[in-house]
Amino acid sequence: MRGQRRGGRPMTTARRDAYTPETLLTVAVQIFNERGYDGTSMEHLSKAAGISKSSIYHHVAGKEELLRRAVSRALDSLFAILEENGARRGRAIERVEYVTRRTVEVLVAELPYVTLLLRVRGNTKTERWALERRREFDQRVADLLKAAAADGDLRADVDIRLATRLLFGMVNSLVEWYRPHPGGGYDADQVAETVVQLAFDGLRTGS
Amino acid sequence: MRGQRRGGRPMTTARRDAYTPETLLTVAVQIFNERGYDGTSMEHLSKAAGISKSSIYHHVAGKEELLRRAVSRALDSLFAILEENGARRGRAIERVEYVTRRTVEVLVAELPYVTLLLRVRGNTKTERWALERRREFDQRVADLLKAAAADGDLRADVDIRLATRLLFGMVNSLVEWYRPHPGGGYDADQVAETVVQLAFDGLRTGS
Numbered sequence: 001m002r003g004q005r006r007g008g009r010p011m012t013t014a015r016r017d018a019y020t021p022e023t024l025l026t027v028a029v030q031i032f033n034e035r036g037y038d039g040t041s042m043e044h045l046s047k048a049a050g051i052s053k054s055s056i057y058h059h060v061a062g063k064e065e066l067l068r069r070a071v072s073r074a075l076d077s078l079f080a081i082l083e084e085n086g087a088r089r090g091r092a093i094e095r096v097e098y099v100t101r102r103t104v105e106v107l108v109a110e111l112p113y114v115t116l117l118l119r120v121r122g123n124t125k126t127e128r129w130a131l132e133r134r135r136e137f138d139q140r141v142a143d144l145l146k147a148a149a150a151d152g153d154l155r156a157d158v159d160i161r162l163a164t165r166l167l168f169g170m171v172n173s174l175v176e177w178y179r180p181h182p183g184g185g186y187d188a189d190q191v192a193e194t195v196v197q198l199a200f201d202g203l204r205t206g207s
Numbered sequence: 208m209r210g211q212r213r214g215g216r217p218m219t220t221a222r223r224d225a226y227t228p229e230t231l232l233t234v235a236v237q238i239f240n241e242r243g244y245d246g247t248s249m250e251h252l253s254k255a256a257g258i259s260k261s262s263i264y265h266h267v268a269g270k271e272e273l274l275r276r277a278v279s280r281a282l283d284s285l286f287a288i289l290e291e292n293g294a295r296r297g298r299a300i301e302r303v304e305y306v307t308r309r310t311v312e313v314l315v316a317e318l319p320y321v322t323l324l325l326r327v328r329g330n331t332k333t334e335r336w337a338l339e340r341r342r343e344f345d346q347r348v349a350d351l352l353k354a355a356a357a358d359g360d361l362r363a364d365v366d367i368r369l370a371t372r373l374l375f376g377m378v379n380s381l382v383e384w385y386r387p388h389p390g391g392g393y394d395a396d397q398v399a400e401t402v403v404q405l406a407f408d409g410l411r412t413g414s
Contacts, residue, residue, distance in 0.1 A: 093411065152412060153411065153412050155404070155411070155412055158401055158404055159397070162393055163401060163405060163410055166377050166380070166401060166402060167377075167405075169376065169380025170374075170376045170377035172376075173373070173377065173379065174376070177372055177376065186366070186369055190366070190369070191369065194365055194369050194373060195373060197362070197364070197409075198370060198373055198406060198409070199409065200410050200411045201362075201409040202404075202406065202408040202409030203361050203362055203374075203407050204361065204407045204408055205359060205361060205362055
């Protein structure tokens with residue numbers, strides 16, 4: 001939207017300047033999700049963004065920096081949930097329900113970023129760091145579930161570690177099938193509420 | 208195991224003969240899952256199997272036939288569940304719990320084949336056919352859930368289509384994290400039971 005610039009600087013400069021690290025990140029995340037991080041070259045990013053490789057290097061050191069920024073955005077949003085009041089106060093069962101609901105909301109709000117995070121495989125330093133941080137988040141939720149079990153609020157006949165895996169399996173599956181539908185489909189609130197109902201109260205009547 | 212052959216035929220023939228379509232399929236599925244179907248060439252298959260490309264063509268017309276055989280194995284196992292007594296008799300809620308439990312068991316028993324099926328994207332005729340059959344299976348389970356809801360056995364405040372998606376999300380997530388651990392970890396029965404408990408009765412005490 002900054003095509004008209006004062007001072008009549010050359011178009012190439014104007015185009016490069018129109019790209020902020022933020023808009024470049026949006027394009028990079030889309031291409032990483034389409035082609036896989038390993039399968040994406042700076043050439044692909046340059047073509048998709050419609051700017052030269054040197055213009056990209058003006059903003060970032062390389063594709064690994066773009067990956068780091070993208071997964072950081074997803075991780076920061078997820079870890080921020082754990083600092084919210086709902087995650088810090090009240091019985092553990094209420095806190096874990098709160099975190100589950102908010103995780104779904106963050107996943108929907110930051111869909112491309114969380115999708116990329118969940119597809120990270122661990123071939124580079126940044127990927128290994130992202131995997132480590134994911135495990136840390138999962139562990140924090142598992143700890144909450146354990147505390148809820150210790151309070152007697154979770155069924156004793158269920159293995160909590162296995163239940164944590166399945167809960168995350170259900171929540172994370174959203175990146176595979178959930179698509180925002182303006183004017184139709186499910187909104188984030190409904191999905192978040194259904195996940196919590198299913199996981200904690202089950203689908204059966206009277207349960 | 209057929210290294211020693213009567214008649215002293217040349218070793219190359221012996222090696223080719225040692226490969227049945229079944230053992231070739233095992234190798235192909237592993238490579239498809241590692242590299243992606245699109246990213247796998249006949250050259251990759253030939254190297255992984257340790258036999259020449261012409262030996263592979265002795266057994267199959269090409270890699271798409273290997274894909275078709277592999278996803279057919281997964282699909283046949285899944286559809287066979289629907290013909291079992293537990294899926295055909297009794298209240299819909301009992302039938303859908305039975306199908307859920309058996310789906311987890313099939314998924315664990317046929318892990319590489321179901322993994323491949325769930326990763327199919329739809330670029331070839333075989334992939335589109337596999338996606339269509341998957342949707343058919345999902346629809347059959349969704350119909351059972353609808354029947355259970357009509358019987359009044361499922362909560363009325365949950366959107367059944369959304370619940371079906373989440374249930375499959377949870378079940379299908381197994382291909383991402385479940386690994387059989389001889390002498391440790393979770394066995395198929397425990398995972399199947401926990402999925403059913405979580406989905407139908409929820410994690411909360413007294414539910």
